[in-house]
Amino acid sequence: MSLFTTLLLLAGTVCSSESPQKEEHKQSGQASYYANRFNGCRTTSGERVKQHLFTGAHRTFPFNTLVEVTNQANQQSVVIRINDRGPFHKGRVVDMTTAAAKAIGLLGRGVVNVTLRVVGKDRYVAQLDESPTLDGRSPLLPGLVPVQ
Incomplete structure (x- = not known):
């Protein structure tokens, strides 16, 4: 048996037959929040900032992406819907x-x-004028699509 054939056989046994899993979309950095004076102002998507809703800005995630934001200091999390672009301060991700x-x-x-x-x-979400709220009566829950 040639060296090439031996290496080919070994490579076949080392490689997994499982298909590669899709990389999870994670990012770390700093978060900030909109000042009250922005309430009612238009976002990049055309929606208005509504401070009582769970929405936010990210530089690259597509609009209507649902993102879990976890505070690293206290491990508290919230899910927001991306409807704006930003932040534009170095080190900030949302x-x-x-x-x-x-x-x-x-x-x-x-x-x-x-x-x-x-x-x-x-x-x-594109047809709705609301996002998930604290009271749990969100019309969005039936439309959630898990990330594949």
């Missing part, structure tokens, strides 16, 4: 509404270190 900031203990701190994880995309 801006969010005050409701979302409050949910993870960010209010009053200015910025905190967070981890972002894409958890899904809402296919119906």
Whole structure:
């Protein structure tokens, strides 16, 4: 048996037959929140900032992407829907509404270190004028699509 054939056989036994899993979309950096003066202003997507909803800005995630934001200091998490572009400060990976900031203990701190994880995309959100709220009566839940 030639050296080439032996190496080929060994390579076949070392390689896994499982298909490679899709890489999970995670990111770390700092989070900040919109000042109250931005309430009612238009976002890049055309929606208005509504401080009582769980929405936020990211530089590259597509609009309507659902992102879990976890405060690294206290491990509190919130899921926000991306509907804006930003933040444009070095080191910051997400801006969010005050409701979302409050949910993870960010209010009053200015910025905190967070981890972002894409958890899904809402296919119906474009027709709706609302996002998930604190009261749990979100019309979005039936439309959630898990990330594959």
